[in-house]
Amino acid sequence: MDPNWRPPACWYEPVAAPEQLKDTVQKLKGTHKLMAVNSQRNWDAGLLTDRYEKGEDTFGEGYKNYNIGKKGMFWRDVVRKGHENDIDAMDCSETMFWQDAGTVPHDPNAPTPEVLADYAYDKIRVPDTKIELKPAVRSTVNLPTWIWLNKATFKDVKVRAELPDTPLWAETTAKPIALHLDPGTSDATTFPADGDCQINGDGSIGTPYKTGDSQQDPSCGISYLRATNGTPYRLKASVTWEITWVGSNNDGVHTMPHGTFHTTRDMVVQEIQSINR
Template structure:
């Protein structure tokens, strides 16, 4: 029997939502340890079960220059319209373990007080979907939770991005768990199924760029109308990489996101200043450095990268913002790859600007 996708025949949408809301269809989040249904071995990543419970497979591991504890990194996308994925679908449980969990959850909810009428009918049809091949458009049903194919594939489920603050976006992957054979791509209707490109975007989100303090001359304290030279040596920074990967039986994907510094932008912290060049953006040199170190004999020259302050900072300081722009690209499983939006990360440095004192005789 079939119906329209995501809608069970003979059951209202409201009743279905009520019935399903009590059953957790979301796989473990990408940054955490595997979810343990009971006391399964949380160190495992492949999914499965033991005498104490079921543990799920969907876990993304991060390596390289990434934020600690699965948090967001410090990269800001130069494209304000670009965002990492709020959710995706990934391998969840094998057939026998999925049957164990779903059967327990459905039975528990069907016996709950008030779970009759349309809500109870929705749960019955959900049970039929996984047990008696009840399906709908583009979504076939399953016979006994596909246990005859256990080991030959996995049920996939939605994963919420724990670093997405918008609850509606985070929960927008709302399809029921679906089966994928080992080595096969998910059905085409699941556009948010995990891919190397999604992994690359997640690696971007978790990437941690180095804290880089710009060298200044004069250092920290300068004079009004005296050019301040700014530079970054090649040895101070280099390309940065972050990798995201998922590896379960029959399914392995990875993507590495690479950030390469391309320019330094100076914001003096006051309008009473002139930047060099006028745009304030200092491009990378042929030797991968930025700007030019100050040396004796250059006092009468205009720095290729720097600032001249036109007014004293008084009893305080100016907050010089030095922001590095990084060109970001990615490569992944199967030779996939491409570009991601430029990323930026900046530091503030306190600069004291004094009036030049003169003595009249």
């Protein structure tokens, strides 16, 4: 939803339980195959056995018998695809390490609820802005065109992001709050005057047209003051979505930049000629 948001170049996440790591190392023994202990280093079975089975490691902390019997996961860095050569990706240089269950590493590159909220924000897909108009095909000078959106398709959108095997989660919500009308010409009057149609209590916007309303001002709509002459006006209707998130940090509701999406309609406006006798 946010075209400017980009995930970090690298981060840490759980990759293996104790039994899974032991099984992988056992399969590597007697082969020339390697296992990545981070995005920059690959180890053979000998080095893996020393660090994770025997607890002997000249590069840092070792672990006895792959920490089998303990609750937690081994974590390793992940580099975003296409950014393997970025200098920022070098920030995640820790060799695959142990993290107790229910905890998150104290590292600036460890995931946070804020990052998950940004990720969820990026994955939000709001419904297309499909407005209803009356008249739908051809408007008439000085007669209002009624515009509305149905509450059935115009409602909150939620995306939840979780990091497996951790307590981290975030839920981002997009809530429609207004529809702005741009008639495509200065020769028009909008209803309301600023063109901002507010959302109704039931989640809809505007009021559906019904027979007999043609002489009334709509709560949301446009009245064109001049007919088109071969080239239609380009009506633009923009829906603003308020974005908020909550997460596992349990520190309340946070706001994010609003999202605005629009649709356009070609408006042909005719002028009715009257004959005086």
